[in-house]
Amino acid sequence: MEKKGTILMQRYELGRLLGQGTFAKVYHARNLKSGQSVAIKIIDKEKVLRGGLIDQIKREISVMRLVRHPNVVQLYEVMASKTKIYFAMEFVKGGELFNKVARGKLKEDAARKYFQQLIGAVDYCHSRGVYHRDIKPENLLLDEFGNLKISDFGLSALAESRRQDGLLHTTCGTPAYVAPEVINKKGYDGAKADIWSSGVVLFVLLAGYLPFNEQNLMEMYKKITRGEFKCPQWFPPEARKLLSRILNPCPFTRINMATLMENSWFKKGFKANVAAPKPLQIKGDVSSISDVEVALDEGSSVSNSSIESGRPPTRTNSFNAFDIISLSQGFDLSGLFENDMNERPPTRFTTTKPASTIVSKFEEIAEMERFKVMKKDGMVKLQGSKQGRKGQLGIDAEIFEVTPSFFVVEVKKTAGDTLEYKQFYNKDMKPCLKDIVWAWEGNEQQQQQQQQQQPQPPQPQLQIHNR
Structure with a gap:
């Protein structure tokens, strides 16, 4: 049990217990x-493993690494020992907004x-x-x-968690909200x-009480x-x-974020706050986010020696016949489900x-563009360091093995502005990738040129054509 005055990882002196x-x-x-005040979240690795919450902790780390905004509680450092994971986070002195609302409704401007x-x-x-x-x-x-x-990203989801229908399916949250x-x-x-x-x-905030509040949970859900x-x-x-547009029970006609932010009542006195806080650091026995994930895996731990021992072999995902068919012309059904015509499709x-x-x-x-890199199981994630119109660019490159000597790589934007990504x-x-590309999707002319210059690789039965 940690005690007041304990020195943690030779970096922090623990103070009073804030919560558990x-x-x-x-x-x-x-x-x-x-001398900076911080909040240290100490996670018991054994309890997390027994409780089956490994993925939730991994997700919380990934999310807090991605989200660097003045109105989000910041994660400063991630540290690890054999038995504990430590989050060093922003210490927010003012307490919960709930405590302010509990005293009664707020004035309109507040x-x-x-x-x-x-x-x-x-x-x-x-x-x-x-x-x-x-x-x-x-x-x-x-503060x-x-x-x-905003705090507590333990139940948050990443866009990549969506199923093939483009939707999330995990039921979570607090009933009244x-x-x-x-x-x-x-x-x-x-x-x-x-x-x-x-x-x-x-x-x-405006009323001092909930819009949906019944003792009987089923009645409230109705x-x-x-x-x-x-x-x-x-x-x-x-x-x-x-509020009538926000609390519209039909999600398809509910107001979207862009329209909400153009609402006259909302815009009154609004000042966008986009200054980026300091980047996340990883300390102690951990050298990267993926190492924290390794530290959480059952029966494993991360030490300096294991980090320095060299890179593990690169793992890839495999392509089966159905995957190849789904990429072929005439079988792409994404147009039936994707509504945002401005989004750039994967390349x-x-x-x-x-x-x-x-x-x-x-x-x-x-390295050339000063992007951060995260690698895991055939996926390379790039995160830009510059603040663009819609935040930092996020790019995923996923590697699929068709045969042992033939690969398909899918590149897509995961965050940021579409025009800036383009x-x-x-x-x-694209110019930097030309040395390794055999053929771009649908570019048959380039494919023919490459065939003249190098031996033909083993190929799947179906060629990849442009959507």
């Missing part, structure tokens, strides 16, 4: 070098300010491919200046679900699925109208180079 749960405790702590900060941060999370899924006043903290900070489509268990859009929960928070709520008479007319190329060479090429691109892809990425 089944698998973790949170302490106030002081950085020995800078409620709007908190709602603006919440929506600004949630919109940024969505631009990074992150959906919180448990937005409520208890997870919204206030000493009265600024809102959860969107009706989540309750219905037929799949849901994480962004639309977060908007609903944010609308419930706005109602609570009201939520029907969108049955009543605004008190003191609500401003514009706020009433906005694919084939190559005869080994997986390790493919990964090294993407590492070269990352410019980066055409100007920087």
